[in-house]
Amino acid sequence: MKGLQVEIKRALRDPQLRVAMERFVSINTAARSQAYTEVDLQEIQERVRAMKEKALENLPELFARFKEEARRAGAAVFEAASAEDANRYILELAVRHGVRLAVKSKSMVSEETGLNRRLAEAGIRVVETDLGEWIVQLAGERPSHMVAPAIHKTREEVADLFSQVTGQPLSGAESSELVQVARRELRRIFLEAGMGITGANIAIAESGTLVLVTNEGNGRLVTLLPRLQVALVGYEKLVGTWEEAATILRILARGATGQKISSYVSLITGAVPSLEGYRQLHIVFLDNGRDQMRQDLRYREALYCIRCGACLSVCPPYRSVGGHVYGHIYVGGIGSILTAFYHGMEAAAPSLDLCIGCRACVEVCPAAIDAPRMIVDLRGDRVEQEGLPATRRWILRDVLRNRDRFHRALMAASWAQLPLTRGGPLIRHLPLFFSSQNKWRSLPAIALRPLRRRWTGERVPEGEVQARVAFYSGCLIDFAYPEMGEAVARVLRKEGLAVSFPLGQTCCGIPALYLGDRETACELAQQNIAALEEAGADYVITACPTCSMALRHEFHRLLAGDPVWEARAKAIAARAYDFSEFLVKVLGREGSERARGLEGRRGTYHDPCHLKRGLGVYDEPRELLVDKGLKLVEMMDSDTCCGFGGSYSLSYPGISRDILERKLKNLEATGAEVVATDCPGCVLQLRGGLDKKGKSIQVRHTAEILAEGLG
Amino acid sequence: MREGFGKTAWTLTELCTLFREEAQRVGAVVQEAGNWEDAFRYIIELAKARGVSLVAISQSSLPHYQELVQRLAQEGIQAVLPGEAPAQGLRRALTEAGMGISGADLGIAESGTLVLVRGDGRDRLVTALPPLHVALFSAHQLVHTLADAMVILKGWGDGYPPAHISLITGPSRTADIETALVIGVHGPKEVHILILKEREGKEED
Ligand code: SF4
Numbered sequence: 071m072k073g074l075q076v077e078i079k080r081a082l083r084d085p086q087l088r089v090a091m092e093r094f095v096s097i098n099t100a101a102r103s104q105a106y107t108e109v110d111l112q113e114i115q116e117r118v119r120a121m122k123e124k125a126l127e128n129l130p131e132l133f134a135r136f137k138e139e140a141r142r143a144g145a146a147v148f149e150a151a152s153a154e155d156a157n158r159y160i161l162e163l164a165v166r167h168g169v170r171l172a173v174k175s176k177s178m179v180s181e182e183t184g185l186n187r188r189l190a191e192a193g194i195r196v197v198e199t200d201l202g203e204w205i206v207q208l209a210g211e212r213p214s215h216m217v218a219p220a221i222h223k224t225r226e227e228v229a230d231l232f233s234q235v236t237g238q239p240l241s242g243a244e245s246s247e248l249v250q251v252a253r254r255e256l257r258r259i260f261l262e263a264g265m266g267i268t269g270a271n272i273a274i275a276e277s278g279t280l281v282l283v284t285n286e287g288n289g290r291l292v293t294l295l296p297r298l299q300v301a302l303v304g305y306e307k308l309v310g311t312w313e314e315a316a317t318i319l320r321i322l323a324r325g326a327t328g329q330k331i332s333s334y335v336s337l338i339t340g341a342v343p344s345l346e347g348y349r350q351l352h353i354v355f356l357d358n359g360r361d362q363m364r365q366d367l368r369y370r371e372a373l374y375c376i377r378c379g380a381c382l383s384v385c386p387p388y389r390s391v392g393g394h395v396y397g398h399i400y401v402g403g404i405g406s407i408l409t410a411f412y413h414g415m416e417a418a419a420p421s422l423d424l425c426i427g428c429r430a431c432v433e434v435c436p437a438a439i440d441a442p443r444m445i446v447d448l449r450g451d452r453v454e455q456e457g458l459p460a461t462r463r464w465i466l467r468d469v470l471r472n473r474d475r476f477h478r479a480l481m482a483a484s485w486a487q488l489p490l491t492r493g494g495p496l497i498r499h500l501p502l503f504f505s506s507q508n509k510w511r512s513l514p515a516i517a518l519r520p521l522r523r524r525w526t527g528e529r530v531p532e533g534e535v536q537a538r539v540a541f542y543s544g545c546l547i548d549f550a551y552p553e554m555g556e557a558v559a560r561v562l563r564k565e566g567l568a569v570s571f572p573l574g575q576t577c578c579g580i581p582a583l584y585l586g587d588r589e590t591a592c593e594l595a596q597q598n599i600a601a602l603e604e605a606g607a608d609y610v611i612t613a614c615p616t617c618s619m620a621l622r623h624e625f626h627r628l629l630a631g632d633p634v635w636e637a638r639a640k641a642i643a644a645r646a647y648d649f650s651e652f653l654v655k656v657l658g659r660e661g662s663e664r665a666r667g668l669e670g671r672r673g674t675y676h677d678p679c680h681l682k683r684g685l686g687v688y689d690e691p692r693e694l695l696v697d698k699g700l701k702l703v704e705m706m707d708s709d710t711c712c713g714f715g716g717s718y719s720l721s722y723p724g725i726s727r728d729i730l731e732r733k734l735k736n737l738e739a740t741g742a743e744v745v746a747t748d749c750p751g752c753v754l755q756l757r758g759g760l761d762k763k764g765k766s767i768q769v770r771h772t773a774e775i776l777a778e779g780l781g
Numbered sequence: 782m783r784e785g786f787g788k789t790a791w792t793l794t795e796l797c798t799l800f801r802e803e804a805q806r807v808g809a810v811v812q813e814a815g816n817w818e819d820a821f822r823y824i825i826e827l828a829k830a831r832g833v834s835l836v837a838i839s840q841s842s843l844p845h846y847q848e849l850v851q852r853l854a855q856e857g858i859q860a861v862l863p864g865e866a867p868a869q870g871l872r873r874a875l876t877e878a879g880m881g882i883s884g885a886d887l888g889i890a891e892s893g894t895l896v897l898v899r900g901d902g903r904d905r906l907v908t909a910l911p912p913l914h915v916a917l918f919s920a921h922q923l924v925h926t927l928a929d930a931m932v933i934l935k936g937w938g939d940g941y942p943p944a945h946i947s948l949i950t951g952p953s954r955t956a957d958i959e960t961a962l963v964i965g966v967h968g969p970k971e972v973h974i975l976i977l978k979e980r981e982g983k984e985e986d
Contacts, residue, residue, distance in 0.1 A: 345872055
């Protein structure tokens with residue numbers, strides 16, 4: 071883990087990398103968003119998922135069909151169980167045909183197997199022909215992005231590398247001149263090469279056809295010039311039909327570069343006669359952990375990935391540190407999952423920790439792959455295999471699980487901090503719960519009187535009781551922001567609801583779950599379910615979207631397999647709502663007395679990740695705020711993570727801070743006096759950052775704003 | 782086999798317009814030609830303008846290619862035909878040709894895409910190696926979507942798909958250096974598409 075921290079620091083301090091990443095992200099994101107407006111993404115996601123699921127379910131049959139058809143069309147098909155099997159087959163083939171030089175069109179699978187190195191050891195030179203891959207190869211590096219491998223390199227660095235190839239100085243050259251150098255140099259190599267190596271974007275079973283996509287045209291030259299053709303294909307690339315291939319093509323380029331279709335799509339069935347007449351095509355299918363992934367239904371959906379890279383540009387940690395920090399060929403959230411299966415848990419462990427859980431990737435993925443969920447599951451598997459580090463184990467198992475001990479520890483912390491807070495609402499040097507603190511963000515004081523001490527009995531409305539609700543506060547509201555809980559109660563009472571605070575409630579367990587401690591998370595889920603059942607309310611209301619997500623989605627997932635507990639968890643889930651969602655969806659807005667109070671104030675809204683992408687709630691708080699009179703000015707990327715991520719901001723403060731910086735820039739650009747949001751964690755992060763910068767912009771929970779002026 | 786052609790809610794004129802818009806958007810030059818003669822004239826003008834003295838022609842995808850060869854010869858432009866040249870000379874000629882000329886078997890209107898089916902690897906190289914690619918096809922070969930094209934391609938020859946189908950959309954491009962779009966990496970830097978309004982000769986039907 072030390073290595074990872076060092077890599078992160080280096081990346082965060084690399085000014086060129088930062089400029090390059092920002093440029094790439096803004097251009098790529100704009101192009102993709104535009105391209106996505108032309109399609110019904112949700113419909114495509116459903117179609118791709120159903121299609122991929124069917125293909126994986128029938129994979130042995132699909133492969134058998136592919137093999138038969140491809141052989142009939144004159145190709146050789148080889149089944150490689152491991153990376154070494156694949157490399158050996160290709161090496162022997164090259165040796166048999168006296169190949170000295172091979173050209174390769176981008177193939178991630180070949181990087182996965184380390185093919186270049188293996189062939190080089192035998193004296194066979196492999197030249198990458200995708201421009202980005204060639205740059206990375208010349209630099210002796212790894213690709214940092216699956217679609218744009220060399221985005222981390224500046225033009226000057228590329229010019230240096232190319233100068234070494236040509237022997238001519240190229241400094242100051244424009245990108246277009248550098249591209250011409252590549253065209254010239256690689257053209258010679260294409261014409262000399264004895265073997266062409268490609269991957270495949272799709273393999274169509276019904277006709278034994280490989281589909282190869284490029285923009286530069288190198289894929290066509292690699293498959294048309296050398297006499298000997300090798301395609302290295304992961305089994306997950308198989309689909310049944312040409313129509314299914316069309317579905318993938320339709321979204322692949324849109325997700326990758328915002329094009330409707332890539333410049334070149336080659337559909338290759340068998341050996342194609344070319345310059346010197348008939349040639350050979352060898353198709354090598356690689357398993358290397360794929361079947362294990364396919365068989366484990368928790369991870370099967372990782373095989374839906376079509377490698378479009380859409381998830382990378384929207385991944386806040388990736389955006390901050392780039393691809394190299396992930397340590398292996400497959401980068402980003404999906405990459406760390408693939409690495410876990412292709413290269414083993416140990417190889418994947420550091421990169422699994424990099425996910426902040428914001429779920430931005432799920433939203434843009436053409437297959438809506440739930441990478442964050444799988445990452446949490448893998449962390450859990452890892453803890454089951456290796457156990458927890460000692461301190462973490464003590465905090466999670468001995469403190470967090472024991473409600474009284476946990477709460478006493480928090481209270482002790484609140485007294486311990488006294489001399490430092492000087493009575494101010496924000497303190498500058500204090501442990502956030504149990505960890506050491508960072509200089510870039512002020513933290514809230516732990517409340518001297520937490521919500522659970524303030525709240526006795528049921529808070530009843532003035533008139534008739536319309537319904538009874540139990541408030542599930544979560545730790546942050548309970549111990550750091552009790553005023554948010556008070557605000558929720560005031561608003562709900564005004565709506566005619568009786569609101570109780572079940573004292574048996576405790577931490578939702580998400581922090582434990584995200585650290586891989588499923589056992590503690592299960593235990594806490596049960597404690598909370600029991601406490602909420604006991605309250606006997608009609609609804610359970612939360613004002614922390616992470617807690618809402620826990621109640622709605624995680625508890626029953628965690629307890630699945632135990633029919634009694636699962637049913638109890640589902641019963642709670644059916645009654646659980648996040649605050650603004652409840653007000654709009656359940657209580658409705660008609661005849662509401664909520665309106666008024668904020669007339670003329672300029673405000674903006676920050677979407678908490680788990681509210682928008684965990685619960686699908688984003689219009690509701692806006693409607694409520696506008697009703698209240700707020701003049702809403704949207705900020706850019708309002709639904710991009712603020713960088714909090716709970717303990718993430720303590721484990722990876724550098725990344726957390728960098729993400730926050732981007733958020734604050736967008737926020738300040740709106741000129742808003744107040745930022746509303748619906749998550750105490752986001753409030754902590756945003757307030758902390760603004761306070762450190764000496765900005766007077768207010769950060770308020772929507773509930774606090776709505777409660778203004780209510781008795 | 783060709784029954785699917787033209788059977789779409791879109792009129793040919795609409796498909797033509799859509800194709801042109803989309804192909805132009807990705808940097809192709811699209812021109813309508815009333816007949817073959819117009820098309821040949823365009824090609825010759827273009828070759829002269831670019832100083833091209835050697836062209837490669839994918840004869841198996843292009844009807845009337847012999848006429849084109851003659852017309853080019855009259856202008857002093859030499860043509861190499863992959864189907865006729867010996868392998869060794871061909872490799873050289875293809876890399877030296879300043880222009881590659883081919884037909885297209887389908888045009889996909891929604892994305893401005895050329896679909897090349899007939900011919901073999903040598904025909905594809907005509908469209909891959911020279912810096913300039915000129916493609917000709919008749920308006921009635923336009924289909925609306927990629928999915929429409931896939932259905933036709935799949936059943937192209939007795940259920941055996943052709944060995945190497947190329948879908949080409951605009952010139953070769955990259956954004957691998959500093960995310961700056963540059964046209965013309967390994968494939969053609971220029972793509973000119975001529976859409977013939979006149980239906981192809983009888984030999985096709
Ligand atoms: S996970 Fe989804 S978005 Fe990311 S590369 Fe794979 S298919 Fe594309």
